[in-house]
Amino acid sequence: MFQQVLNWRTLLALLAILIVSGTVWYSSYLAKKIKEDERQKVELWVEAGTYLLNPANTDMEAMRVPSLVTTHNKIPIIETTEKDSIMQWVHLDSAKVEEGWRSDDKVKDPNKNSFLLDKLDEFRSAKLRVEWTDPKDSTKRNRYYYGESQLFKEVRYYPLVQLFIVGLFIFITIQAIRTSYRSTQNGVWAGMAKETAHQLGTPVSSLEGWVEILKETHGDEDFVPEIEKDVNRLRLVSDRFGKIGSTPQLDEKNVVGQVRGMVDYVQKRAGGKVSFAVQTKDEDVRAKISAPLFDWVIENLLKNALDAMEGKGKITVAINQSPTDVTIDVTDTGKGISRQNIGKVFKPGFTTKKRGWGLGLSLSKRIIDQYHKGSLTVKHSEVGKGTTFRIVLKK
Structure with missing residues (x-):
């Protein structure tokens, strides 16, 4: 019983399940690590911006901050007040931002830009944000909502892509096996049918000869036509089997x-x-x-x-x-x-x-x-x- 269950197909299926499960788990692990890293990058971006805005910071370190703010990451960020009023944004599609302005909006208020508002709702629903409190005024707090980077999206969707590829591979493999099985089965059917027709051919031909002799010697007997019918029936059966396997x-x-x-x-x-x-x-x-x-x-x-x-x-x-x-x-x-x-x-x-x-x-x-x-x-x-x-x- 154990040997019937534990055949090569079962082992292959278990191996495929282990590979896919391991890949999904590792991809989830990487996605979690990237998510934590991106949050740290956003926090660093906020700190760097705060450092840059402080007029007291005029040393060499301050000269490196603009580069850090603009090139350290490509995470889309929207900065708002504590009441979620949009102040500024970075790493968003500029063309879509331009499309989001109303034609009658001469001031170009970001809180009326449809694209920015949709993105803010998207980031807010994902609960991805960092809050900054002014050390000099605790009532002044800004919020930095951010989205997923392209790398994070690719890692997150990678298991789905892989599952689709594996599923497609399994489907093609099953279809190939079924086609091969049907081809083999058809060959067996055709071989059996032709062999049966071949084996019947000789005795049927002999019986047909004997029927002709009976018709000459006992043509008036009632049993002769019945024997002839049965022999003709055997010939029909032989012909049927002979047609199996050929068009x-x-x-x-x-x-x-x-x-x-x-x-x-x-x-x-x-x-x-x-x-x-x-x-x-x-x-x-x-x-x-x-x-x-x-x-x-x-x-x-x-x-x-x-x-x-x-x-x-x-x-x-x-x-x-x-x-x-x-x-x-x-x-x-x-x-x-x-x-x-x-x-x-x-x-x-x-x-x-x-x-x-x-x-x-x-x-x-x-x-x-x-x-x-x-x-x-x-x-x-x-x-x-x-x-x-x-x-x-x-x-």
Whole structure:
């Protein structure tokens, strides 16, 4: 049990989770460090500005302050009074500031500039500010609201970008694996089908020869036509398997005629307690199909319906057409399919019957979806009342 769970896929998934988690944690750690550093820079900017405004500071240190104030950081800052009235700002987009002035504002009051007010609200809501109190007048306090630097934004959004890239990589990998799996599965299906057709070919040819001999020697016997029918049936089965894996030729056929032929064939072998009905508004409904493969699908659906009804009930085949599509609904009054099994009915090997390989519906879906470019789905099913399978063909 432990070895089944701890396979290479599980280890790869755990490793990916650890890598992403570690990266997210380290990015959060860096963002926190940068945030603390930027606050220190703003505080230093405030102190430097205060130092510069003091007329008593005329030494060499004061000469370095302008450079410190303007180039030490690129953090956007808005200076306000204690009542949040804007006084000045730095490192904001000058073009957007110009756009924020009202056309009728001749004085250019910063407290009427829409861009500055929006930025102030943004910085205030983020609770990023430093307060400065005048050491000579404690009632005079300025506030310095600041925003996130470009570096901080890049570090903060880096985990999201990385998660997107990792998610995209995982999606592409899964799609590639699924495509590879389907290609392998198709190869297996085609190989099995062709090998089956090859193995049936020799004995069927031999049986056809023996039937011809029987027709010459015992042509009047009743059993000879029946044997011939069974041999022809074997030849049809062999031909069907031979067409799996290769691109079949699609010819325009009357779908109603094809369906009625298969209904008649199955009805003769169904017993008297099962009734059949073919419903259609038009007896000439045409679509491009491979007749042997299409008949195989209809036969599989009808036999599947018979098995679900356990020898008694009704099977209805409704055929409708639109300008673009032909729809064929095969409905039975059998035991139905439970909700948890509806998604599994077309998977190879799935069956609820005591006998059978669980390949009939899977093969049928492959024939309709891949070879006819249509669709085969479970339209409706209710436990105890029956099931409807729907085939849609392009006209």
